[in-house]
Structures are given as structure tokens and as C-alpha cells.
Amino acid sequence: MTHPATSSSSMVSSADVNGTAVYSPNGEHLGHIDHLMIDKESGVIAYAIMGFGGFLGMAEDHHPIPWKKLNYDPSLGGFVTDITREQLEGAPARDENWRDDRNWGAATYNYYGIPPYWM
Template identity: 60%
Template sequence: MDNSAHASLVSSDDVDGTDVYGNDGAHIGTIDHLMIDKQAGRVGYAVMGFGGFLGLGEDHHPVPWGKLCYDTSRNGFMTDITEQEVKGAPARNDNWYADRDWERRTHDHYGVPHYWI
């Protein structure tokens, strides 16, 4: 039996803490946790920690999962997002994950397809 079909599966526990790198190879943050759409069964966002030191003073921002691509050579994710894009992302309220209008604006801001379609 060929097990390669499942080689891309990973536990969400293993994704938490994974490094994220920019196109220039510079380390830009880590994945704090994932947000999974219960109905669609898809990862919607990686909530990333930016800045800080040893987790202190870190800013957390949800980034659409479609902006990340796993790079086996780095054992981390690559993205083309910039600090300006993150800072310019639509403002979110405490219930951002239940606000479809915010999600639409955020996906449009980052230029990725809506995960729920």
C-alpha cells in the first residue's frame, strides 16, 4: 500500500510554534494556533505571533491559511506577506472569527480566495 497520499497530513499540535519566513528568507514570526472552519472542514487562518521576545510582547494576527506554503527545506512556512500588509489588515473585534464580512475584507486584503467557497 502506498502511504505517500497521507504524507502531507500533520497534527495541529505540530503546526503550533512552526516558524514562518518571508520571501527573502528572513524569519517573520511563528504560528500560535490554527482556526478551523467546523462546517467547511478547512483551515481558515493561522494566527501568527509577530515580534516580541520569547513570546513576550508578541502581537497576534490571523493570516489566511492560503498565504502560507510549507517549505520542507526550512521545516517552516513561507509567505509573501509584509509587515505593512499585516498592519494594514482590516481591524478586528473580539468576535472576528464569527464575522463573515471581516473575513471577506481580510481575504480580499491579502489577495487570496475565500476558504469557505
């Protein structure tokens, strides 16, 4: 059976994106998509929350990465990003208000080298 995230359709359910692997350009498994963050006003997928590190799901780190930093690769059945493991580990720290903090969002997008989605 074909997994919905790997089908030829251009549409995919967010439920099927959750759990999809994320790889570096050289094929190193970096982590997986835990869930997506969607801007309610614009409808834009702002971030993919990527889980990485840990062991068997324990002590796993989660970092928001800009959705535009991911490209789906059907041959891998996952997303490829140019973000390195070191960049993930050094990403801007989050507090409880990160979702609504445009300064944090701008710093994060700038950290990953792309303009914020709202600009």
C-alpha cells in the same frame, strides 16, 4: 529525530504546526504559527494565527492570516508566505466577534489578495 512537521508524510498534526516558523520569500523570519482556526462546518483550515513581534513572547501581536497564503518549505523547516511585515502590521483590526463576522473575513481575505475560502 525528525520533527513531525518536517517528515515526508503529507499529514501533520495541528499540534506540530503550532510553533512552526514563518518566513518571507527572501528567508526573513516573520514569526510563527500560534494556532489554527478550523471552520467547523466545512472542515477547512480558515486561518493560521501568526505570532510576530515582541520580545521573548512579551507584547507579541497575533494576526489571522488565510491558510492558503502559507506554503511549507522543507528546506527551511517552516512556512513561506508572500505577506510582508508591513502587511501584517496593517491587517484589518479584529474585535471580539471577528471569528463569526463574514464581512471581517471577506475584508481580510481581500486584503491578502485571495478569495474567501467559503466562496
